[in-house]
Amino acid sequence: MDTSKTYLITGAAGFIGFYLSKRLLEQGCRVIGVDNINDYYDIKLKHYRLEQLQSFSRYEFFKADISDKDMITKVFEDYRPSIVVNLAAQAGVRYSIENPDVYIQSNIIGFYNILEACRNYPVDHLVYASSSSVYGSNKKVPFEESDVVDHPESLYAATKKSNELMAHTYSHLYKIPATGLRFFTVYGPLGRPDMAYFGFTQKYFAGESIKIFNNGDFQNDLYRDFTYVDDIIEGIERLLSKAPSDTVPHKVFNIGNNSPEKLMVFIETLEKCLSKSIGRTVTFNKVFEPIKPGDVPATYASTALLQQAVGFKPKTSIEEGLQKFTDWYVEYYKI
Template sequence: MRGKYAKLNIDKTYLITGAAGFIGFHLSKRLLDEGCTVIGLDNLNEYYDVNLKKARLEIIENYDSFKFICADLQDKEALEKVFIENKIDIVVNMAAQAGVRYSISNPDIYIQSNIVGFLNLLEICRHNNIEHLVYASSSSVYGMNINMPFSVHHNVDHPISLYAATKKSNELMAHTYSHLYELPTTGLRFFTVYGPWGRPDMALFLFTDAIINDRPIKVFNNGKMKRDFTYIDDIVEGVVSLLNKPPKPNKEWNMHMADPGTSSAPYRIYNIGNNRPVDLMEFIETIEEKIGKKAKKEFLPLQDGDVPMTYAEVDDLIKDVGFKPETNINIGIGKFVEWYKEYYQR
């Protein structure tokens, strides 16, 4: 179901943090294609191949209405300078230290990037009268929840990775600033994003790379997993549909029956997922079909921090902006494999 294409205000200036990242790059390109002015910020860290980030950046730096700033959200002085030198109207925070499993072995990085960095951004947004702060949360916040599909109106107090805990913290921090300073904030819980230019630490990239290079793939929980795989174009469309719709206080919000998804403050949370969990083995079979080669599989137990299933309820997204992600894995995986082969000349 398409709200296609959501109307963007091209008179606004958009700051996108994490602009060289997977989602930040695609979002920046979409806004630039629409004629918007985009300030892109990224620290180009080495969590994964910096050359891939630079290759994404090369594409969007060709637009006259794009300006790139290499800076880190943890550097408050550098961040303040960005806002002083540019009249920014809307902020989209896609910068974060990603990775569920990496957060178990490298916890300090997540606190600095996802908590300290986000606090700096909140502070600067409220002092610069930003019209709307949109930020990436994650389906990982649902943690030990077993009620399916996952709803933004469910309680999410039981994360099982530090990454998930930092994303839940972002939602709480944003609510505080919405309540205290009337800063409109919208948190977006993304569900297993995939597609061209995707991250090398994600399953689709790992599987494709291993199969093409004749290495075995690691299949966790013995393949008994389901994921709500969401194609990158659908993620971007969901974000764009909400950019120029800053939340308003929910006048019907009742503190005696507190709804986690809305508030008496200008604060909202949305799931952006495909609303159709796919078996991991079906996902792998589709990759094999698109590559034209069978995978060598190494079956392993469930990893720490992982959950067996994710499933997004997107009723609020449909109701508020008329959009529902709909790209199926047959199309999405096909586009990724085409990109991979072209980019790596395989």
């Protein structure tokens, strides 16, 4: 990594933002973090992540919302970041059905503010989070970056597709080198409690049933391309120094595991890993319900473009990744 550059990471108290900041700081980079610490999930976890980062001398943090244009402009003006990684966003597919306002505020207006700041204070590279949800219910698998993504199934997906269009336009008009990353179901220690694997684990220890939204249809079970967080960070880190230089300097990459798992296999693996972590057999009490609006039957990433660009493809198996998660969970929650 180029340690002479200043890296600005939005969503720095978030799951991916935390791990990326930590990786850069460990290599001696100067990192400016921005996060609004919203209460979409337990903020204790966000504060815990931040505490880890604040032990580094080259880290500075601002509690701010990217939808606050003046504040974002000031951070750019004061620190002149060379590389910006926009990971701040309102996450969650189902939540976007109940709370559409925050998605427009954060994912559309907030991202517009970041683009404007990159235009007025030129950067070497803007990297931003898109999502596998842009593929909607595309039938052709694996999903390739060249596939048509005009049929989002949720407002969340629509905002992420909008980000890609906005970034492309700004790259075209103002030559901002920008790279969009379509993340596929990221999991791991210190992850997001709103994600299924985390919620299932919490429910087990609370003595509650877990809800599985696949109609109990094991033949046509949901498939997910679960991607371990370290693989995501490795992919981002390699791409940071690879700013696009085409006529329109904008590219989009999938970062996924390239090997989708049935949801039920994932759940059985989680049970096994949790059993190992606590030294007794764990079986979730399962309740099957219809698939939720906005959910898609399968996600499956083609990682050929990523491999071509940076010589890397995610490789952590769900057995290995979930074991690391359950070991962390048991220790963190002192079970």
